[in-house]
Amino acid sequence: MNPSSAVWITGIGTWSAAGGDLASVNQTLLSGRSTIAPITRFGVENHPSQIGGSFDSVPCPAGEDAEGFARLPRLEKLVRHCCSQALHHSGLFARRKELRIGVVLGIGVESILLWEEEGHNHSVETWQPILYEESMLERTRKWLHLSGPGITVAAACASGNVALSQARAWLRQGWVDVCLAGACDAAVSPLSLAAFGNLRALSRRNSAPRAASRPFDKDRDGFVLSEGGAVFVLERADDARRRSASAFAEIAGYGAASDAHHLVIPSPDPGPASVAVQRALDDARINANEVDYINAHATSTPVGDAAEARVLHKVLGAAVQTVPVSSTKSITGHLLNAAAAFEVLACIGAMQANALPPTINLDQIDSECALCHVANQTREKRVKVAMSNSFGFGGSNTSLVLRAVA
Amino acid sequence: MRLDTLDLAALRRPPGPECGETLGPNMLRHCDEQSLACLVALGNAFRQMGRDPKTEVGEFREWGVVAGPRRFGLSALMIALGRIQAEGAWGISPHLVPHRSLHALSGLISQVLRINGPNLGVGGSPDAHREAMLASLTLLQSQTVPGVLLVTSRIVGELPVVAGNYPETAEVEAVALVMQQGAGPIDWQAEAFASEFTFERLVSLVDSLQKPQELLSFASGEVFV
Numbered sequence: 001m002n003p004s005s006a007v008w009i010t011g012i013g014t015w016s017a018a019g020g021d022l023a024s025v026n027q028t029l030l031s032g033r034s035t036i037a038p039i040t041r042f043g044v045e046n047h048p049s050q051i052g053g054s055f056d057s058v059p060c061p062a063g064e065d066a067e068g069f070a071r072l073p074r075l076e077k078l079v080r081h082c083c084s085q086a087l088h089h090s091g092l093f094a095r096r097k098e099l100r101i102g103v104v105l106g107i108g109v110e111s112i113l114l115w116e117e118e119g120h121n122h123s124v125e126t127w128q129p130i131l132y133e134e135s136m137l138e139r140t141r142k143w144l145h146l147s148g149p150g151i152t153v154a155a156a157c158a159s160g161n162v163a164l165s166q167a168r169a170w171l172r173q174g175w176v177d178v179c180l181a182g183a184c185d186a187a188v189s190p191l192s193l194a195a196f197g198n199l200r201a202l203s204r205r206n207s208a209p210r211a212a213s214r215p216f217d218k219d220r221d222g223f224v225l226s227e228g229g230a231v232f233v234l235e236r237a238d239d240a241r242r243r244s245a246s247a248f249a250e251i252a253g254y255g256a257a258s259d260a261h262h263l264v265i266p267s268p269d270p271g272p273a274s275v276a277v278q279r280a281l282d283d284a285r286i287n288a289n290e291v292d293y294i295n296a297h298a299t300s301t302p303v304g305d306a307a308e309a310r311v312l313h314k315v316l317g318a319a320v321q322t323v324p325v326s327s328t329k330s331i332t333g334h335l336l337n338a339a340a341a342f343e344v345l346a347c348i349g350a351m352q353a354n355a356l357p358p359t360i361n362l363d364q365i366d367s368e369c370a371l372c373h374v375a376n377q378t379r380e381k382r383v384k385v386a387m388s389n390s391f392g393f394g395g396s397n398t399s400l401v402l403r404a405v406a
Numbered sequence: 407m408r409l410d411t412l413d414l415a416a417l418r419r420p421p422g423p424e425c426g427e428t429l430g431p432n433m434l435r436h437c438d439e440q441s442l443a444c445l446v447a448l449g450n451a452f453r454q455m456g457r458d459p460k461t462e463v464g465e466f467r468e469w470g471v472v473a474g475p476r477r478f479g480l481s482a483l484m485i486a487l488g489r490i491q492a493e494g495a496w497g498i499s500p501h502l503v504p505h506r507s508l509h510a511l512s513g514l515i516s517q518v519l520r521i522n523g524p525n526l527g528v529g530g531s532p533d534a535h536r537e538a539m540l541a542s543l544t545l546l547q548s549q550t551v552p553g554v555l556l557v558t559s560r561i562v563g564e565l566p567v568v569a570g571n572y573p574e575t576a577e578v579e580a581v582a583l584v585m586q587q588g589a590g591p592i593d594w595q596a597e598a599f600a601s602e603f604t605f606e607r608l609v610s611l612v613d614s615l616q617k618p619q620e621l622l623s624f625a626s627g628e629v630f631v
Contacts, residue, residue, distance in 0.1 A: 137531065191483075
């Protein structure tokens with residue numbers, strides 16, 4: 001196998017408050033319409049943050065038993081929907097049993113979400129670990145009749161980028177013919193809302209939900225919890241060409257590095273995160289000034305956004321004045337483990353529409369976050385190369401470079 | 407290695423596990439039992455290699471860290487579920503996410519050993535050890551890191567647990583591997599792909615390694631599915 005062979009995205013599955021496919025998500029992002037609203041699925045009266053980017057239900061995949069699907073945990077519904085939709089979208093669903101299809105999913109707290117849901121919804125007080133002998137990943141592989149290897153990875157907000165990089169490596173090493181890769185999170189739950197809220201990481205702008213997520217803005221006060229998923233079908237470019245598949249982007253570069261500083265707070269030294277971004281550029285064999293659009297990690301926290309701005313200044317140099325940057329979390333909130341994968345979707349959307357989604361609510365740019373912002377309004381621009389940064393708790397810094405397929 | 411409740415309680419007191427930077431009292435109090443056990447196992451692995459686990463960590467600065475704990479965060483979750491039902495949102499510790507999410511263990515190792523290479527959590531499920539092995543081999547074979555520190559762990563017995571409580575008899579078992587690409591006595595790749603690669607099998611393979619330096623090796627080869 002060729003360790004540097006091109007790997008393409010040839011199918012997309014997604015679900016979130018922003019939409020259920022690439023077109024609807026892109027429409028939401030390019031219209032700059034916030035998806036944040038008061039949380040109504042459960043009581044939030046005593047929570048410091050009471051808003052989120054949530055949804056009521058997940059559509060049952062075609063051919064699935066609707067009653068059985070309805071009984072699945074929320075996270076598992078998301079995973080099945082996204083994986084199934086991605087395979088259908090790629091045109092490989094009917095061939096999935098004959099191909100060696102692997103799965104790499106970014107999922108941060110599977111057991112916690114499943115147990116929490118069971119406890120809250122069914123008042124179950126005793127948990128029997130033996131009932132969870134098979135992981136959600138295994139159940140999904142069996143449900144889809146996939147024969148390739150599977151893993152779940154967790155690098156907090158960077159999980160999706162890690163998943164895509166692992167899947168690309170598996171394809172290059174010849175471990176799989178095709179790989180499903182992406183991330184899902186169903187984090188708008190009482191426990192998550194309480195834990196992040198008490199960590200003082202969440203915005204408390206409860207009276208103005210649509211204005212709450214405001215990355216790079218001087219008045220930002222934390223991120224907004226959100227949920228959803230994005231899963232992609234990855235193939236070696238040669239294989240995709242051979243079957244005349246539609247290609248949405250090439251996974252052209254990836255870089256990762258750890259802060260080794262703190263479990264929650266980003267390093268004040270932009271060095272480690274800069275290494276991750278530079279590695280992604282080097283891996284894609286491009287210079288910083290060749291990037292047409294950067295989808296920033298920027299979550300709307302006072303510390304994190306400024307730290308990312310320092311990283312971009314360090315890596316881009318003079319090009320920081322001209323390379324457009326936006327944070328789509330201003331529109332969608334923060335999908336946590338699913339954020340990186342979802343933001344790959346935003347980059348693909350920008351390539352397809354030749355337009356950059358804005359950072360909304362950017363009324364007064366923080367002086368520590370001076371960048372070439374796409375502020376509040378969509379900007380027309382041809383996008384051949386896009387970068388998506390994702391930096392997570394645990395000091396995980398990742399950057400992904402996507403290249404349009406000619 | 408296996409730690410019982412008393413061992414784990416002792417590890418929560420200073421100086422804590424002997425592996426890298428000393429954990430402060432707050433970290434010792436809030437980190438997961440499996441984190442403590444994995445740090446002890448990693449310290450033991452360094453000692454087997456003739457390294458001082460407290461000081462000589464600079465050589466691993468660019469290595470990858472892969473952590474595959476099984477059912478991570480269980481004990482804290484049980485307490486949290488009881489508290490949120492009894493006290494509401496304010497009963498939930500802000501330490502829950504940083505210390506008990508799947509990414510927390512690899513992040514902690516990265517921090518205490520000052521490792522700037524990539525760190526990632528893997529699995530969390532009953533197959534965590536196998537997934538951690540696959541993720542480690544992926545990192546090694548893509549040649550993006552000089553080596554990988556792998557830890558994997560589980561709660562022994564996995565007793566039924568009740569919201570608001572946690573079984574006192576819980577024991578934790580942890581394995582640490584220091585891995586670099588090269589010819590070695592065990593074909594880890596074949597093992598990781600095999601469905602019979604259980605946690606017990608991993609422990610027996612590690613026990614079968616005769617010389618400490620063999621811990622630095624694994625066999626690269628073709629694909630096994």
